[in-house]
Amino acid sequence: MIEILKASAGSGKTYNLARKYISLLLRNKDRYAYRHILAVTFTNKATDEMKSRILRELHIMAVDPHSSKYRAYFVPSLFPSESDMQKKAEAVLRDILHDYSAFAVSTIDRFFQQTLKAFSREIGQFASYQVELDKKSLIAESVDRILDSLTENDSGLLPWLTDNVLEQIEQGGRFSLDANLLGMAERLKSSQRQEAMEAAGIDADDYSKDSLMNIRQECRNIISSFRDAVKEKAARVLDLMIKAGVDPADSSYHFMSELHKYSELADTDAVPMLSDRFAKYAPDYEKWFSKAKAKTLLPKVWPFLEAPMDDFCALFGREFDVYNTACILDGQLYGLGVAGELSRTYNELMKEKNVLCLDDSNTILRGIIDKSDAPFVYEKIGVRYDHYLLDEFQDTARVQWQNFSPLLRESESRGGDNLIVGDVKQSIYRWRGSDWKLLRETVPAEFPDNSQRPLDTNFRSLSSIINFNNAFFKAAAEVLDGISGYDKDGPMSEIYYDVKQDVYRSDEDPGNVSCTFCPKNQELHKVLDSVMEAQAAGARLSEIAVLVRNNDSGEKVAAFLIDNGIAVITDDSLRVKSSITVRRLVSLMSLVDNPDDTVNSYLARSMDIEIPRSCSSLTDMAESLLRSIKKNDSDDSWIGEVLHIQSFMDYIQDYVNSNGNNLRGFLKAWDTANPSISSPASGECVRVMTIHKSKGLAFPYVIVPFVETIILYKPDSHWCSPKLEGTSLEGLADGVYDVSLNTSSVNSLFAEDYRRENFLQQVDNINTLYVAMTRPALGIHLISCTPPAKCLTAVKDGKKPEFKDFSQILYWYLSTVSGAKTTEEDETVRFDIGDIVDFNLYRESEDTDVMDFRISSENVYPSIALNPGDEDAEIDVRERGRLKYSADSVDFFSEGGEAGISASNRIKGVVLHEILSRMTVAEDLESAARVSLDSGDITAEEYEDVVALMKERVASAVRRGWFPEGEAEILNETTLIDTDGVMYRPDRVIISDGKVTVVDYKFGEHYRIYEGKLEKYARIWTKMGYPSVSAWLWYVHTDEVMQVV
Incomplete structure (x- = not known):
């Protein structure tokens, strides 16, 4: 059977998963049952957490069964006594630890890769093939090969590209062939296109040039014919009005000037849609003229203008949709012309390199499993799974489900016990292929005998947070109902029908929800204020998380907090390219590669640096240039960019390992790369991370800035199939096209695609906000720029504004529904529900579950010193065992590796600090300074300066x-x-x-x-x-x- 567990945020999902896994182990008489249970989740972190949870609970049951949270589930229903449960748990734990490699808790990608490896022969690869994560580099190399291999005698690709390049140039736009081709290639090889082609029933990846030329010709015929019809009918109406003696000044709403615009369209002009005002008043003939002229002019023109005007307006219905679609398709054909050649070159490259791209593996595996029965798959991989536990199922892609479905069906037929856990409200990875409709519709339909159980109690958050989320997301879902005009997947409120959660914690303090609206340039300052406010309430930095929509916002927040003295941990929010030192280094390397490249070597030309004549490797060149930069750097500004420099050197080394010492190739790769830094964790730091990476985590206090970036809809390109039935394009242009879906798409044959995408983006974005607002345990502070005046006026008048983003919905809700306390100061409005808690009280209470969410650098296992010295004797072993980041690493690239007092002001501070730490009384100064001299931290000359300076400072300290x-x-x-x-x-x-x-x-x-x-x-x-x-x-x-x- 299959049990579907609908687990809302904070409802004990991992607890239930671990209990199910342990139950399957304890109920099974086979001591190796763990070899036949597969638990699957999506990230390595979640996998480690699940493994740890299972082993920890088994350990508790084996050592102290009375304190096990699962005791009541197994005693006496499964075991007559605690001792029986203890013996079984002890045996199971021992077997797992002795056979740990067979402990099948895995990421979904890892499981599929292991399965695919068993079919290497069937997919035409050597068994030793490697999995390639960087699909973009493979595509870029494929494009390079296509361009390098162009000849006059090829399959027509050269003339095709030449004609399109000339056309682009004639249109007067900027055009770069390789950049344009690379962008198209990445879209052509995307998993979204593959899914769209399968949905449309298209198997071939090769569009013949002849068929594409036929489509282009038909599209241009439609475009030309429609433009001529619009010009003709507009000119006819205009001519009749002029002949009737109507002066342009007599027409209302510029009717005649708009008709004149259509009648004068040039052959290359696009035909715009009728303005809303023209379309609204065209059927109302009395609106054609001013009130003063209507009575005299209307009788003259209405009898013979009504039909021509109706004919003109009728063009902007179905005919305009077909015309607009023809314009869209005409712009798509260029890229489709290279699809076949790209696919062939890409596949040849993968075989040559003996690699398989991770993005492609699911589709390849689906083709194998579709043609095989489950026992054959198990025979190939060497293990049979009786039970499946699938976590975070709302993030599963349809192709992944198609691979799992036959295995689950086989398990169910043999009486297997399977569990699927997910929450539609936390589906935020659609851009990666996830499909929340699998959990909501597909699985229940494919397995009608399933049982569903909701987890509707929140064990994580305090009551103010839970109650606010219950009410706000119900209201927000109702606001979004019908906005998109797409109803095939039901209204938004139906998706959020189960948003209400019960409160578990009975704390007297309900926690707090705060929301600040301020000028855009003040948002970062409000983040800092919120951190300080939490600290003032007793929060440690490690108990605070700042969640952002994207890495760009994370980079801004991290940099601002660091600049203001707040220690920060980031997950990929610090960009290596943001370092001026890295940019200068790349500019110098560009100068070495091509002295005539004045653009990329611009920074290098402003530096007086000697370029090395020869280097043994790219790494050697980079290190040599870095030393030159340091020598030339008068203000030591690069010292604060050590992490960026080290990450850049790592990137160079990775490139060299894969591609060799090709400077030009490296510069080209770097141009499109965007590497980031995950800063090392330490004990007391604010965590800055994206909302997507925070899913599954919890924090005592959460700050969510830039809420206005969570918008309702963002126009973007998507692979779609137009509805061509009844048009001249039917049967000719059937296919999938990369279309930018925006408001103009409503007036095309892609209208249904636009409405569907609008709805799906709203689901994505409300889910994103839901994930962010369900992370905190004790309090949350949302920060947004002030909504536009139009929104503020509507709210003030008691109306619902025309919402553009979720900050506006939040402002409307807080202003009119929530009953929150409101504080206005200058241009800032703040809403508060509840008061911020005293973190010290929670930390000092016996119930510390909430505070266990804080980030900590301490391992759960005992920590021992790494090469301890005498200085470690008085340091607590937990602190002594941590790896520390040394400020002296800024001198890694200095000549001779000197780290003396002259290296930087930062090092000077370190030396002076050490001298003061050795002093008990003022007379200890010279002896304390001599220790630094003897250890080489300062030179003999600097010793005199240090002593002179510190005598003055210590004298003033003595007076204090x-x-x-x-x-x-x-x-x-x-x-x-x-x-x-x-x-x-x-x-x-x-x-x-x-x-x-x-x-x-x-x-x-x-x-x-x-x-x-x-x-x-x-x-x-x-x-x-x-x-x-x-x-x-x-x-x-x-x-x-x-x-x-």
């Missing part, structure tokens, strides 16, 4: 009482452990006469985050029973001080 001579206790770099186990290390603490003074040294810019850290230090000392605690920031270079507490 920070280097006392008496009985005071001095703690330098001493670790403090808070009640929750988190460690802090203030630079200097002076304890004298029951009073505590905390001093932190700083050597750079002023950041507010420093004040927050000192407040934490002071709070800990206060908890330790000291009644008088003060905390100070000391900016040593300038001798500025700031009292924080």
Whole structure:
């Protein structure tokens, strides 16, 4: 049988999946049952989480069964006693750990690749083939080969390309053959086109030039005939009006001037659709003239103008749709002419390289499974699966389901127990092929004996968040009903019928939902304010996540927070190309490749850098040029771009490994590449990530900026089949075409495709917002730019605006429905439901489930030191075991690898900080500085300068009482452990006469985050029973001080 689990956000999906898997293990008498159960999810992270959850629960059942959350499900229904369950769990766990490679919890791609490997002979590949993830590079190389192989005697491709290039040039547009061809090739080889061709029943990938020429000729005949008819009928109406003595000034709404525009169309002009005003008033003859003229002119012209005007307007119905479609098709034929050659070259390249593209593997495997029965598939892969557990099913592509369906059908026929888990409301990967209709319609139809069970209790979030989401998404779905004009998949409110969730947590504090609308240039500042607000309420940086719509927004947020002293973890939001040092390096490499290329080498020509005459490799060249840049860099501006530089060097190495030391090829590849950086995790950092990557995760506090970027509809290109029935194109132009679906598509034979895409994008985008708003446990803050004036006016007048994005729906809901507390200040409006929680209370409570969502760099296993030294003796083992990122790595490319005090202001700060950490009293200065001299951190000359500077600074510190001579206790770099186990290390603490003074040294810019850290230090000392605690920031270079507490 198949059980379908409809799991809304935070409803315990992983808990239920693990329970089902463990149940199948414990109920089975076969000790190797785990070899015949396949659990499938979509990401490596989700796979690791599922494996860990299963093993952890088995471990608890084997060691302490009474504390197992699953105990009630198995005792006494399956086992008469806890001890029986314990013995079985212990045996199962032992078997899995001893046979871990057969523990079949896998990503869907990994399972399909393993299956496809078994059929390497059938697909014409060597068994040693490699899976290629970068499909774009294969397509680019295929295009290069096509262009390199063009000859006068080829299959007609050269004349085809030549004619189209000349036509583009005649039209006066900018045209680059290779760039244009590459763009078309990527669209032609997309999985979306393959799916559209299959849906249209088209198998051939080769369009003959003759058939394409026939389509083009017919399209141009339609275009020309329609244009002539419009000109003729417009001219006739205009001529009759003039003959009747109508002056153009007498016509209303510029009727006559609009008719004149149509009558004067040139042969190359496109025919525009009638304006809304003309179409509205054309049937109302009294509107043709001003009121003063209507009574006298209407009787003269109406009797003989009515029919010609009706004839003219009638052209803009079905005939205009056919004309518009012919224009669209005419622009598509150029790309289709290269489809066959591209497909042949692409397939030859894959065989030559012995690779198979990951994107193509699902389709290839489907062709194999379609022709085979399930037992044969199992025989080839060497294992039989009795049970399937499919996670995140709403993200499954149709072709993936077509591969799984026969296997599930075979399992069901043998009495297998299968589970499908998903939530239509969290389907946000349609751009990657996912189809939420599989979960909603296809699976129930294919397996009518299925059982469905909803999980409708939210265990994650506090009540304010759950109740707000229940009400808002119900209202938003009702707002969207009917907007697209497409109803074949039902109204939006039907998709969101199960949005209501029950509240599990009975906390007295309901949590909070906040939403701020501000000027666009203030959104990043509001993100920073929200981080500081959460910190003020006791949140750690690791408990805060900023979720954005795309990587561009993530890059802006990460850069702004970093600039303001907030530590950040990013997932692919920092672009390598954003580094000026990387851009300068690439410009220098362009100059080496082609000295005449003044555009790409523009930055290089502004630098006085000697170009190396010869290098052994691309990597050697890049390192040599980097050293030259550093030597030439007077302000050390590149030091903050170390991660970008290291990522660029990694990219070069990856390219060299695959393609060799081809400089020109590398520059071409780099031109189209857009690599990003996932910054290394550390304990206390704000997490910045896209909403798509946050799915399945949870955080105590979530900030969602740029809500206005979650729009209702964005015009884009899609592969569609026009409805040609009853037109001259029927039977001639049947096929799929890459059409830009926008509002003008309504007046074409692609109108149904436009309405369907409009609806599907609305589903995608409301789901995206739903995923973002269901991540928080304790609170959420949404931030958006202020809606346009038209929207604000409509809301003020109690009307529903014409919504363009979800921020406008959110503003309307908060203003008119929610009953939220409203605060207005300057140009900013803020809505609040509930108050932000005290994070410390949740952290210190016995129930810490909510706070377990925070990001942590600590492993769940004990951490040991890596090559520990004497300095590690006093450091907690958990902290000592972490890998740390060293600021000294900025000197990796320096000549001789020197890392002295002159290297940078940053290094100077490190050295001075170390000197101060060795000092108990002022007299310790010279001996502390000599340690730095002896270790090579500073030179002999710099030693004198350092001592002179620090004598002045320490003297002022002595006057402040920070280097006392008496009985005071001095703690330098001493670790403090808070009640929750988190460690802090203030630079200097002076304890004298029951009073505590905390001093932190700083050597750079002023950041507010420093004040927050000192407040934490002071709070800990206060908890330790000291009644008088003060905390100070000391900016040593300038001798500025700031009292924080």
